[in-house]
């Protein structure tokens with residue numbers, strides 16, 4: 001069964017039909033690319049999947065259950081986590097605390113044991129710290145655990161964002177332009193990290209990216225949007241040779 005599926009998804013902003021009849025699905029552990037020219041509606045899809053916007057029509061099913069209308073924090077708890085085009089970190093706190101905050105809602109100690117620092121609090125706190133270190137190791141950020149987030153180089157800040165999203169234990173990870181602003185070495189490294197994440201965490205990944213080498217190199221399935229509609233989908237090979245896709249990109253230049 002698909003882990004995530006949209007059916008006839010659409011949204012209008014006033015007179016602008018930003019998305020229409022968007023139907024796609026993601027299988028467990030699959031890496032899917034969402035591409036299209038500027039303004040095609042990619043980020044709007046993410047905003048619908050995370051219930052930042054409510055669709056004007058259609059449904060979004062996570063494990064077969066419609067999640068439209070839930071609160072964004074419920075979406076995170078239910079298993080969809082995302083990163084943003086513009087990095088959103090707590091820049092003035094440490095790298096590890098950034099990850100621990102993202103894990104926070106999973107902590108199980110009671111308010112009382114937190115206030116009085118009872119043994120159950122310390123046990124839970126240690127488990128969270130250990131898990132945060134494990135996550136940072138995957139991204140080779142562990143040696144920077146105590147550095148302030150703002151002091152990390154740009155490429156590592158992007159990785160920290162992904163680590164934070166993973167901290168919520170998602171079933172589906174949405175990455176909005178993860179390679180934006182990275183140099184070629186950082187981009188190559190990120191491709192390896194994303195494959196590793198999929199294998200290690202068994203998470204399905206939907207990513208928006210303008211770097212076509214990145215998309216074609218890592219995505220098993222690609223969905224192409226233009227003017228709010230899906231104009232093509234398939235493997236990298238199929239999409240690359242699709243005349244509609246070529247026309248959409250040339251028209252948008």
Ligand SMILES: Nc1ncnc2c1ncn2[C@@H]1O[C@H](COP(=O)(O)OP(=O)(O)OP(=O)(O)O)[C@@H](O)[C@H]1O
Pocket residue numbers: 013016018036037038039040041042043044045
């Ligand atoms: N809150 C909003 N109010 C009105 N129009 C919006 C809103 N959000 C998005 N749009 C419009 O919806 C369309 C799709 O925008 P979206 O940001 O999803 O495109 P995109 O494919 O992510 O573009 P880019 O690649 O440039 O980030 C655009 O015409 C945009 O102006």
